[in-house]
Each structure stands twice: as structure tokens, then as C-alpha cells.
Amino acid sequence: MPGFIMKPPMMDSLKQSHLAQTFRGSRGHLQQEYAAINSMLDQINSCLDHLEEKNDHLHARLQELLESNRQTRLEFQQQFGEDPSDASP
Template sequence: MAGQDQNNSNQNGIIDNNEIEPTEQTDENVVEEYIMLDSKLDELNTALDYLEQKNDDIHERLKELLKSNKEIREELRNENTEPTGNN
């Protein structure tokens, strides 16, 4: 029985050694995937920052346009309500 235990240990040792290699490869693959994922997330974050800035710029321009239109309407309204001295 002692010999069988030793053989099982050797077999387990060989199995463990075989399992370590794929695990190391899997760990390397996982690390590479995380690095790639991190890079893609950085790209997406940069793109979203750009879109957010463009959105903010458009919003500011729209507010300026609305303010300008309001001022023009007020001027036109004031011109139409002023008495004309030509009559």
C-alpha cells in the first residue's frame, strides 16, 4: 500500500504540474484580456468625455441663441409699440 500511495502522489504531482501550466497560461490570458479591456474602457471614457464636452458646448450655444432671439423679439416688440412721428 505504501508503494501505491507513493504512485498516487507521483500521479497527483504530474497532474498538478500539468494543471499548473494551463493555469499559468490562463492567468496570462486573463491578464492580457484585462489589459485589453482596460485599454478599451479608456478609449470609451475618452470618447464619452469628448461627447460630453460637445454636448456642453451645444447647450451653451443654444442658450446664447435663445437669449439673442429673446432680445431681438423684445426690440421688435418695442419698435412696434412706439408711436410713430411720421403721421
């Protein structure tokens, strides 16, 4: 039987309608999941931004403290290094 082409069975309109609703429903469900994931990622991003700001602030404060300690140490070294006899017991 050359040239014989087998056609798929025809679906009745009820099955087609059901498949179309299922597809739309699953697509809508996926869109909701993507929206929820995007919302969570936005919240995580906001938290990370806040942590980065805090980290930058702490880093700046620690740099200030480090510089202050260096200055204090240099002042003590100069004070006691220049005239050790002036040091209180």
C-alpha cells in the same frame, strides 16, 4: 474500520507540472483579457468625455442664440409696440 482515512491518489510530477502550466497560462490569458477590456473602457471614457465637451459647447451656443432671439423679439415689440404708425408696410 474506524479511523480509516482515504488519501487521494498521488499525482506524478508530470501531471502536477502540466496543471501548474495550465493554471499560469489561463491566469495570463485572463490578465490579457482584463487589460484589453480596460483599454476599451478607457477609449469609451475618452469618447464620452469628448461628447460631453461638445454637448456643453452646443448647449452654451444654444443658450446664446436663445438669448439673442429674446432680445431681438423684445426690441421688435418695443419698436412696434410704442409707435405702430412708424412700421413699414
